[in-house]
Amino acid sequence: MQIRIQTFTVNKRFPLTISRGTTAQTTNVWVEIESDGIVGWGEASPFAIGEQRQTTESILAALQSVAPALEKFSPFDRQEIEQFSIASQLPSAARAALDVALHDWLGKKAGLPLWKMWGLNRDRIVPTSVTVGINTPEAAVGRVRDWVNYIDAKVLKVKLGNPEGIESDRAMFAAVRQAAPSAKISVDANGGWSLSDAVKMCEWLAEHGVVYVEQPLPPGQEESLLPLKQKSPLPIFVDESCFTSRDIPKLADRVDGINIKLMKSGGLSEAIRTIHTARSHHLQVMFGCYSDSSLANTALSHLSPLADYLDLDSHLNLIDDPFTGAIIENGCLRPNDLPGLGINRF
Structure with a gap:
């Protein structure tokens, strides 16, 4: 399977303030997984909780580092891909982008919505x-x-x-x-x-x-x-x-x-x-x-x-x-x- 990774920036109509600060703009990561002429899409967005900080840069770098190794898998190998991603210590947001893209691919392959x-x-x-x-x-x-x-x-x-x-x-x-x-x-x-x-x-x-x-x-x-x-x-x-x-x-x-x-x-x-x-x-x-x-x-x-x-x-x-x-x-x-x-x- 082929993996393509790019970023996109989104802006809030109204900045959101919570107890930890204010957010008005974020840059998220878009993942595409292609196999058999079908393309599945996934997204990762940055977040921070205490010392757990998953930035756009860290998510992007992590995905780019494992993308070549993931190409040997089929989108049907979701269990193996998940275990590989965990073993590779991918940030959870990066794993989410891959997992969502694999589910999207599977639904398109079956011709059915996930629900x-x-x-x-x-x-x-x-x-x-x-x-x-x-x-x-x-x-x-x-x-x-x-x-x-x-x-x-x-x-x-x-x-x-x-x-x-x-x-x-x-x-x-x-x-x-x-x-x-x-x-x-x-x-x-x-x-x-x-x-x-x-x-x-x-x-x-x-x-x-x-x-x-x-x-x-x-x-x-x-x-x-x-x-x-x-x-x-x-x-x-x-x-x-x-x-x-x-x-x-x-x-x-x-x-x-x-x-x-x-x-x-x-x-x-x-x-x-x-x-x-x-x-x-x-x-x-x-x-x-x-x-x-x-x-x-x-x-x-x-x-x-x-x-x-x-x-x-x-x-x-x-x-x-x-x-x-x-x-x-x-x-x-x-x-x-x-x-x-x-x-x-x-």
Whole structure:
């Protein structure tokens, strides 16, 4: 099989601020795998969690270093390719790009969309949330109105963990709730709270109709999740504390759910394992994204019938997304009937 690798840059319509900083532009990596006249597409996007930093440059260099060795494989050799990628210490985002491209190739070879190959029901896909980043109360309200006008958003994810403290969080959240009184709202602190602040905020947010709280504590403080869960009236989900299925057993007694992202997990293959592992531990499942284009978000949309909550909105905030794929219908991101991922390029 032949492998082609290139980068593309995407710009956000609205810069996104979380507890760790602001992102307005990213350069992602596009992978093409060709065999038998069929081309499969995959994407890697950079991200950083603590000391875990997967930059565009490191992802690109890793893929370029293994591309010659991968050419001996067939796209049918997905298990062997995955083990080779792990042994070669490829960053998880690089593995994700390869794995998604292999799945896309297989679907195109079979002439079927992935959701149909997996026997999934698109009618079970729940609406995706759209994200309101940390900002002033006035700016946050403006962002809510932008989303409502754009896709009639009814599910919001509000980023909290403001470095200025929980009073700033409360002021911004109160403004968002007033602007969207009927919306379902979850909160993501991106590890921006201490244990004591997390307890206070979970109690306060429960009074304001929040559905769940995501990553209230910094990664590395997983021991404190247990006393938080015991005191919190809201379900606790983790994102930065959970990369793959192997992380779940040690988290299962202290959280209610986990956030699966392609770039953390290493692709659709590990995402499936993570879903089943979470279910076996009686945990709920949500899907999330980084600065992913329609390519990566469409890939996860094929598995979306298996998720309880979805946060696949990053491509909706891009002014120059080079791909088209899954579309928004009644707030739900639905994959189409085209073979493989069902992705086209402008």
